[in-house]
Amino acid sequence: MDLLKEQSSYGEAIGLMAWDMRTKAPKKGIENRSEVLGVLSQKVHEIQTSAEIRSYIDELKGKVADPIVQKSLEEAEETYDKTAKIPTKEYREYVTLQSKAESMWAEAKENDDFESFRPYLEKLVEYNRKFAEYWGYENHRYDALLHNYEPGVTVEVLDEVFPKVRKALTDLLQQIQSAPEQPDPSVLEGQFPKMEQAQFSEEILKKMGYDFDAGRLDETVHPFAIGLNSNDVRVTTKYDESDFRTAIFGTIHEGGHALYEQNIDDKLAFTPLATGTSMGIHESQSLFWENFIARSEGFWKNHYELFQEYAPVQFKTLPLSEFYPAVNEVKPSLIRIEADELTYCLHIMVRYELEKALIAGEIEVKDLPEMWNQKMEDYVGIRPESDAEGVLQDIHWSGGDFGYFPSYALGYMYAAQLEAQMRKELDIDPCIEKGDFQRIKAWLTKNVHQYGKMKKPLEILHDVTGEGLNPEYLVEYLTNKYKNIYKF
């Protein structure tokens, strides 16, 4: 545990340096800082793959009574295996390739030039195919990659679930697009000073139960939340003075991530368990607050008046009946990070199908641009005119992150499934309408937050809901929501 504490300490230092680089650090210091980050990351890597940690695992695993020590050992073994199974030479080459590929991707996206990025992406795919073989899997090679982000979720699970969701969402999308009632988002336009957006966002964060004595809110370019430890969990946001939705829904989203990290049991401090259990469960928390709470009608019934206090004068006369549909407009778009609550999952499915086939060796990198565009047309209904707006838009693949995307869609499904269960146990509508989020937060802490990595994602889902992954809850939630807004 001392060794894991040392590792965790480097982790906190690295986390603070990363936060600082993205919020406060003067630009000229970045180069030096990157080298410092390299030295500390190397240190973490050395511990994770040390003979010392291996010997503890071998000697103690399954033989300790303390469940925290036991789970920590399991976590350490996962990490050990993940790296130790890859030959050192290949691992080093891959790290070099990653950083090179990321800058090549940025340039290729800038120039809309997929061909210049293609050789790098091909190598990244090749390494990931090899790594998946090293790591091992039962049925599908892609499972080995999925495991890194969402342990327990496999191609078998996703291929069962995703098509159902896709069918439901595309049907819904058609109904929405041909609905007689269409929201008018132009009513949201107008100059909204940063300071007032920040003040409103902070009020909502406080109401959610985000503890400002154990965190802070800063400005950045690409917003994120980061848990340095459970008593220092920082939120960042970005302000667009011509579109308040960026900051307000963005802050609430990151606030959902932050609530998770703030409410992990203190007993897990300095162990590898003191963080969210998976990408997907993390996303379920941010999406729950962003969509299920802050984009709900009940929320605005209560908070619209507060919003109007901070908002530009035009909102004083805008009725809630126009405001609420406008912030929930569904509009197919090319860019994932700009997608609405309904089409977002369709963007993910495009990526999932492509990367699964890539890793399986069923398609090749050269096939991607055309297949991307075709799938976008089939699922979302619009076709990119350029690769910059298509296959080049996301950073993930350039860093070798295959298997990551499905977590976003899983986050939606987890959130819907958790919310449905919460409704069985709690009368949440009055809480939302009164802005009394304490019981909601307490429910999430009791059922999700406190465990950190003590439970795997599907274990949490099962313990809370008594079910495995069930996409019906998401479909039902979206159907009800949009039927109400679009009146079909």
Next chain:
Amino acid sequence: MDLLKEQSSYGEAIGLMAWDMRTKAPKKGIENRSEVLGVLSQKVHEIQTSAEIRSYIDELKGKVADPIVQKSLEEAEETYDKTAKIPTKEYREYVTLQSKAESMWAEAKENDDFESFRPYLEKLVEYNRKFAEYWGYENHRYDALLHNYEPGVTVEVLDEVFPKVRKALTDLLQQIQSAPEQPDPSVLEGQFPKMEQAQFSEEILKKMGYDFDAGRLDETVHPFAIGLNSNDVRVTTKYDESDFRTAIFGTIHEGGHALYEQNIDDKLAFTPLATGTSMGIHESQSLFWENFIARSEGFWKNHYELFQEYAPVQFKTLPLSEFYPAVNEVKPSLIRIEADELTYCLHIMVRYELEKALIAGEIEVKDLPEMWNQKMEDYVGIRPESDAEGVLQDIHWSGGDFGYFPSYALGYMYAAQLEAQMRKELDIDPCIEKGDFQRIKAWLTKNVHQYGKMKKPLEILHDVTGEGLNPEYLVEYLTNKYKNIYKF
């Protein structure tokens, strides 16, 4: 050099964590953070005292052509010896004692209860006497401690210099106090909003040549400057809306420290040489800008108009002829950190004489309160009514920092001596009056900043001025300045 780079990387991480704790960190995260700092500090300690570093020193010292490598080895050896000469058990006990004593001191100061702190201070003195013996010295035991802060400066030097300065300052003080013309500091009173103080301070920092792309300015409780690397040197300040002098002179003071760290040669990056060479030389840089520049008549001739733009309305009608004397008022006070430019060194001499005698074993801790009060009366002319305002006022001794205080007075003398030399080479008055500080900064960088720890303090002084430490320059500077202000 790789090992020293690793050490320096931990140093940067520790520096950032310290800055963060004093400016941004949420209070609940401090406990966890302190443990992380402990882990990283332990790592630095391990490297500094490792058999590996010892073997490099033994094998390479004096045999490498590269002067940076050679000086780095010497620096590493200094650090190695400093720790390795102390038995591990004693070192550990001392570290525990330090942290205990610091909190006992804070309580004792709060309660004006020297007796409760006395046993801790006695132990600290005892350890320091022992450590001085372990480290070794030629003439005076206290020299071994002085060496940690101001290598090359000894009791012999200080006992030659300090009495001369003391005599001159106490004479000057008498003349000032009986002068017919007395400044009226009440003209400076009034509400000066923080934001405007910050804007004025920032403008001056920029004029000094402080690079905001390689630094930033934040608020804190106890202001400091910190160099994480030469491209990331941060200044902090504190705003008192009822007394602008705190923030404005404070920011310029810290800005002087920061200019030093920003202008260390990039070639020294990631070596132990990439910081100021001593406490005293560092203080010479901050005092040069704070006093010789920003409290000079020439500076205000040029900047008073700018100041008036930011200052409260009353300053619009306050003539410079009243403002300038008011910001240079000499007024004996009990508290060192509130002392003016003239009496400050007298406060230091009280401390120097007491700690020198303590370490030599000529006096004991129980004698301190009475001796402190007597010396304050003899030198500064006022006698503390309580130990809280007397011997308990400073944190230094509670952390075991004996030998540190003289650096402050040395900083004044170095600054005066450097300024006198600068005047021989540069016509600086027009620069100050025009607010054109570029050539002044360039002179300091060329003669002081760039070297980092490549040169020892007295080596810098000698290379620049051709002389050893000479207190005459400080005496002359103060005499001229106050004759002009107080008209005697």
